Amino acid sequence: MTPKRLNFITGNANKLREVEAILGDLVDLRSQSLDLVEVQGTIDDISVDKCRRAAELVKGPVLVEDTCLCFNALKGLPGPYVKWFLHDIGLEGEVHFAAAKDALADEPEGLNNLLAAYDDKTAQAVCTFAYSEGPGSEPKIFQGRTDVRVSHYLLVVGQILTYVKGKIVPARGPSRFGWDPIFEYEGRTYAEMTALEKNKISHRSKALEKLKAWLKGDA
Ligand SMILES: O=c1nc[nH]c2c1ncn2[C@H]1C[C@H](O)[C@@H](COP(=O)(O)OP(=O)(O)OP(=O)(O)O)O1
Ligand SMILES: [Mg+2]
Numbered sequence: 001m002t003p004k005r006l007n008f009i010t011g012n013a014n015k016l017r018e019v020e021a022i023l024g025d026l027v028d029l030r031s032q033s034l035d036l037v038e039v040q041g042t043i044d045d046i047s048v049d050k051c052r053r054a055a056e057l058v059k060g061p062v063l064v065e066d067t068c069l070c071f072n073a074l075k076g077l078p079g080p081y082v083k084w085f086l087h088d089i090g091l092e093g094e095v096h097f098a099a100a101k102d103a104l105a106d107e108p109e110g111l112n113n114l115l116a117a118y119d120d121k122t123a124q125a126v127c128t129f130a131y132s133e134g135p136g137s138e139p140k141i142f143q144g145r146t147d148v149r150v151s152h153y154l155l156v157v158g159q160i161l162t163y164v165k166g167k168i169v170p171a172r173g174p175s176r177f178g179w180d181p182i183f184e185y186e187g188r189t190y191a192e193m194t195a196l197e198k199n200k201i202s203h204r205s206k207a208l209e210k211l212k213a214w215l216k217g218d219a
Contacts, residue, residue: 003027009034043068043128044141046080051130051139061133063211067203068126069111069179071168073118078111079126085110086178108171108179115168122147123166125183125203129211142214144206146185 005028010016016031023029041049047066054062069082078085086108115121124147130139146166171181173191180190180198190198199205 005030007032009036011035041080043080043126044143047128047130047141048139051132052135055132055135055137055139059135061131063129063131065127065129065204065207068128069183070124070126071115071118072122072124073115073120078114082111082179108175108182111179112168112170112182121168123168123183125166127203127207129207131211140214142207142210144203144208144210146183146201146203146206 006023008016008019008029008031010031011033020029043066047064050064050066051062054064066080067082068076068079070076070079124145126146127144129142131142132139165185167184168182169184169189171191172184172189173181173193175181175191177191183190185201190202
Protein backbone atom coordinates (compact mmCIF):
# COMPACT_ATOMS: atom_id res chain seq x y z
CA MET A 1 0.00 0.00 0.00
CA THR A 2 1.47 3.31 -1.00
CA PRO A 3 0.91 6.15 1.42
CA LYS A 4 -1.89 8.65 0.76
CA ARG A 5 -0.17 11.30 2.76
CA LEU A 6 3.46 12.34 2.74
CA ASN A 7 5.21 14.43 5.32
CA PHE A 8 8.00 16.15 3.44
CA ILE A 9 10.59 17.36 5.93
CA THR A 10 12.27 20.42 4.53
CA GLY A 11 13.11 23.95 5.42
CA ASN A 12 13.31 24.98 1.79
CA ALA A 13 10.20 26.63 0.36
CA ASN A 14 11.45 26.34 -3.21
CA LYS A 15 11.95 22.61 -2.89
CA LEU A 16 8.52 22.29 -1.40
CA ARG A 17 6.93 24.31 -4.20
CA GLU A 18 8.53 22.09 -6.83
CA VAL A 19 7.60 18.86 -5.07
CA GLU A 20 4.02 20.09 -4.68
CA ALA A 21 3.87 20.98 -8.38
CA ILE A 22 5.29 17.66 -9.49
CA LEU A 23 3.24 15.42 -7.22
CA GLY A 24 0.02 17.34 -7.81
CA ASP A 25 -3.03 15.59 -6.41
CA LEU A 26 -1.29 12.25 -6.22
CA VAL A 27 -0.85 12.50 -2.49
CA ASP A 28 -1.83 14.72 0.36
CA LEU A 29 1.45 16.56 0.76
CA ARG A 30 2.18 17.98 4.15
CA SER A 31 5.38 19.64 5.07
CA GLN A 32 7.31 20.32 8.18
CA SER A 33 10.55 22.15 8.75
CA LEU A 34 12.99 20.37 11.01
CA ASP A 35 16.61 21.18 11.63
CA LEU A 36 18.18 17.84 10.71
CA VAL A 37 21.77 16.76 11.00
CA GLU A 38 23.18 16.53 7.48
CA VAL A 39 26.35 14.51 7.45
CA GLN A 40 28.79 16.10 5.06
CA GLY A 41 31.80 16.47 7.18
CA THR A 42 34.60 18.86 7.81
CA ILE A 43 38.15 17.90 7.02
CA ASP A 44 38.57 16.80 10.65
CA ASP A 45 35.39 14.69 10.59
CA ILE A 46 36.67 12.77 7.59
CA SER A 47 39.92 11.78 9.25
CA VAL A 48 38.21 11.02 12.55
CA ASP A 49 35.74 8.75 10.79
CA LYS A 50 38.50 7.09 8.75
CA CYS A 51 40.40 6.51 11.98
CA ARG A 52 37.41 5.04 13.84
CA ARG A 53 36.73 2.65 10.99
CA ALA A 54 40.37 1.61 10.77
CA ALA A 55 40.50 1.00 14.53
CA GLU A 56 37.35 -1.15 14.33
CA LEU A 57 38.85 -3.16 11.49
CA VAL A 58 42.26 -3.82 12.99
CA LYS A 59 40.90 -3.96 16.56
CA GLY A 60 43.87 -2.00 17.78
CA PRO A 61 45.72 1.30 17.62
CA VAL A 62 45.84 3.04 14.24
CA LEU A 63 47.06 6.18 12.59
CA VAL A 64 45.38 7.38 9.41
CA GLU A 65 45.87 10.42 7.24
CA ASP A 66 43.66 12.26 4.82
CA THR A 67 44.94 14.93 2.48
CA CYS A 68 42.89 17.78 1.08
CA LEU A 69 43.64 20.31 -1.61
CA CYS A 70 41.46 23.34 -1.01
CA PHE A 71 40.94 26.05 -3.62
CA ASN A 72 40.14 29.37 -2.07
CA ALA A 73 38.06 30.50 -5.06
CA LEU A 74 35.93 27.39 -4.57
CA LYS A 75 35.58 27.91 -0.82
CA GLY A 76 37.68 24.89 0.01
CA LEU A 77 36.66 22.50 -2.77
CA PRO A 78 37.71 20.02 -3.98
CA GLY A 79 39.24 19.51 -0.53
CA PRO A 80 38.93 15.83 0.45
CA TYR A 81 37.47 15.05 -2.97
CA VAL A 82 40.73 15.89 -4.75
CA LYS A 83 41.40 12.14 -4.96
CA TRP A 84 38.62 11.75 -7.53
CA PHE A 85 40.62 13.88 -9.96
CA LEU A 86 43.73 11.73 -9.79
CA HIS A 87 44.70 8.32 -11.08
CA ASP A 88 46.16 6.92 -7.90
CA ILE A 89 42.80 6.62 -6.21
CA GLY A 90 41.80 3.50 -4.35
CA LEU A 91 39.94 0.56 -5.77
CA GLU A 92 36.57 1.71 -4.53
CA GLY A 93 37.04 5.08 -6.14
CA GLU A 94 38.12 3.44 -9.38
CA VAL A 95 34.84 1.56 -9.57
CA HIS A 96 32.52 4.38 -8.66
CA PHE A 97 34.27 7.20 -10.39
CA ALA A 98 35.61 5.53 -13.51
CA ALA A 99 33.56 7.79 -15.79
CA ALA A 100 34.62 10.98 -14.06
CA LYS A 101 38.21 9.79 -14.19
CA ASP A 102 38.13 9.18 -17.94
CA ALA A 103 36.77 12.65 -18.52
CA LEU A 104 39.79 14.01 -16.68
CA ALA A 105 42.39 11.80 -18.31
CA ASP A 106 44.92 14.65 -18.44
CA GLU A 107 45.24 14.71 -14.70
CA PRO A 108 46.17 16.66 -12.73
CA GLU A 109 45.25 19.29 -15.35
CA GLY A 110 41.60 18.53 -14.65
CA LEU A 111 42.17 20.23 -11.35
CA ASN A 112 43.45 23.37 -13.07
CA ASN A 113 40.35 23.44 -15.22
CA LEU A 114 38.21 23.78 -12.13
CA LEU A 115 39.74 27.20 -11.61
CA ALA A 116 39.54 28.37 -15.23
CA ALA A 117 36.76 30.82 -14.49
CA TYR A 118 38.48 32.35 -11.47
CA ASP A 119 41.31 34.83 -11.10
CA ASP A 120 42.04 33.59 -7.60
CA LYS A 121 44.30 30.55 -8.01
CA THR A 122 45.35 30.36 -4.37
CA ALA A 123 45.03 27.06 -2.57
CA GLN A 124 45.95 25.33 0.62
CA ALA A 125 47.15 21.80 1.10
CA VAL A 126 45.84 20.31 4.31
CA CYS A 127 47.09 17.13 5.90
CA THR A 128 45.16 15.58 8.75
CA PHE A 129 46.47 12.64 10.71
CA ALA A 130 44.21 10.92 13.19
CA TYR A 131 45.38 8.49 15.84
CA SER A 132 43.21 6.14 17.86
CA GLU A 133 44.24 3.76 20.60
CA GLY A 134 41.68 1.30 19.35
CA PRO A 135 37.95 0.71 18.88
CA GLY A 136 35.91 3.14 20.95
CA SER A 137 38.86 5.38 21.68
CA GLU A 138 38.40 8.97 20.51
CA PRO A 139 40.81 9.81 17.67
CA LYS A 140 43.30 12.59 18.18
CA ILE A 141 43.95 14.98 15.30
CA PHE A 142 47.24 16.39 14.03
CA GLN A 143 46.80 18.86 11.20
CA GLY A 144 49.16 20.80 9.00
CA ARG A 145 48.40 23.40 6.32
CA THR A 146 50.70 24.98 3.78
CA ASP A 147 48.69 28.13 3.91
CA VAL A 148 49.39 29.44 7.33
CA ARG A 149 48.05 32.92 7.06
CA VAL A 150 50.41 35.33 8.70
CA SER A 151 48.76 38.37 10.16
CA HIS A 152 50.71 41.57 10.64
CA TYR A 153 49.57 44.58 12.51
CA LEU A 154 51.16 47.62 11.01
CA LEU A 155 51.26 50.50 13.45
CA VAL A 156 51.42 53.10 10.68
CA VAL A 157 48.59 51.86 8.51
CA GLY A 158 46.78 49.99 11.24
CA GLN A 159 45.97 47.15 8.90
CA ILE A 160 46.04 43.40 9.16
CA LEU A 161 47.60 41.71 6.16
CA THR A 162 47.42 38.04 5.29
CA TYR A 163 49.66 36.09 2.97
CA VAL A 164 48.62 33.03 1.03
CA LYS A 165 51.47 30.80 -0.05
CA GLY A 166 49.94 28.00 -2.13
CA LYS A 167 48.83 28.45 -5.73
CA ILE A 168 47.48 26.18 -8.49
CA VAL A 169 49.55 26.46 -11.69
CA PRO A 170 49.88 24.57 -15.01
CA ALA A 171 51.87 21.38 -14.28
CA ARG A 172 55.61 21.82 -13.82
CA GLY A 173 58.09 19.15 -12.80
CA PRO A 174 57.92 15.34 -12.81
CA SER A 175 54.61 13.68 -11.96
CA ARG A 176 55.53 11.35 -9.18
CA PHE A 177 52.90 12.07 -6.62
CA GLY A 178 49.31 13.19 -7.23
CA TRP A 179 48.91 16.94 -7.62
CA ASP A 180 52.55 17.80 -6.79
CA PRO A 181 53.19 19.26 -10.31
CA ILE A 182 50.36 21.80 -10.06
CA PHE A 183 50.80 22.98 -6.48
CA GLU A 184 53.19 25.90 -6.29
CA TYR A 185 54.61 26.96 -2.99
CA GLU A 186 56.78 30.05 -2.83
CA GLY A 187 57.64 29.98 -6.54
CA ARG A 188 58.21 26.26 -7.08
CA THR A 189 55.81 23.39 -7.50
CA TYR A 190 56.10 20.54 -5.05
CA ALA A 191 57.21 18.40 -8.02
CA GLU A 192 60.09 20.79 -8.71
CA MET A 193 61.40 20.33 -5.19
CA THR A 194 63.59 17.51 -3.98
CA ALA A 195 61.95 15.18 -1.48
CA LEU A 196 63.99 16.84 1.24
CA GLU A 197 62.84 20.33 0.24
CA LYS A 198 59.19 19.34 0.05
CA ASN A 199 59.36 17.59 3.39
CA LYS A 200 60.72 20.72 5.02
CA ILE A 201 57.77 22.92 4.12
CA SER A 202 54.90 20.58 3.22
CA HIS A 203 51.45 20.32 4.78
CA ARG A 204 52.40 16.76 5.75
CA SER A 205 55.54 17.80 7.56
CA LYS A 206 53.62 20.48 9.45
CA ALA A 207 51.11 17.90 10.61
CA LEU A 208 53.87 15.50 11.53
CA GLU A 209 55.60 18.17 13.60
CA LYS A 210 52.50 18.17 15.78
CA LEU A 211 52.40 14.39 15.91
CA LYS A 212 56.07 14.32 16.86
CA ALA A 213 55.53 16.89 19.61
CA TRP A 214 52.70 14.79 21.01
CA LEU A 215 54.80 11.62 20.84
CA LYS A 216 57.53 13.41 22.74
CA GLY A 217 55.04 14.56 25.33
CA ASP A 218 55.34 18.26 24.47
CA ALA A 219 51.76 18.68 23.29
O1 LIG B 1 51.59 15.58 -0.79
C1 LIG B 1 50.87 15.29 -1.77
N1 LIG B 1 51.16 15.73 -3.01
C2 LIG B 1 50.42 15.44 -4.08
N2 LIG B 1 49.30 14.64 -4.03
C3 LIG B 1 48.96 14.19 -2.79
C4 LIG B 1 49.70 14.49 -1.64
N3 LIG B 1 49.13 13.87 -0.57
C5 LIG B 1 48.07 13.23 -1.04
N4 LIG B 1 47.96 13.42 -2.38
C6 LIG B 1 46.90 12.90 -3.24
C7 LIG B 1 46.68 11.42 -3.09
C8 LIG B 1 45.20 11.27 -3.25
O2 LIG B 1 44.86 11.24 -4.62
C9 LIG B 1 44.66 12.55 -2.65
C10 LIG B 1 44.39 12.46 -1.19
O3 LIG B 1 43.51 11.40 -0.87
P1 LIG B 1 43.77 10.50 0.40
O4 LIG B 1 42.55 9.72 0.66
O5 LIG B 1 44.32 11.33 1.52
O6 LIG B 1 44.98 9.58 -0.07
P2 LIG B 1 45.00 8.12 -0.64
O7 LIG B 1 43.62 7.62 -0.91
O8 LIG B 1 45.94 8.09 -1.78
O9 LIG B 1 45.64 7.30 0.55
P3 LIG B 1 44.95 6.67 1.87
O10 LIG B 1 44.96 5.21 1.69
O11 LIG B 1 45.84 7.08 3.01
O12 LIG B 1 43.57 7.24 1.99
O13 LIG B 1 45.68 13.53 -2.84
MG1 LIG C 1 42.06 7.60 0.51
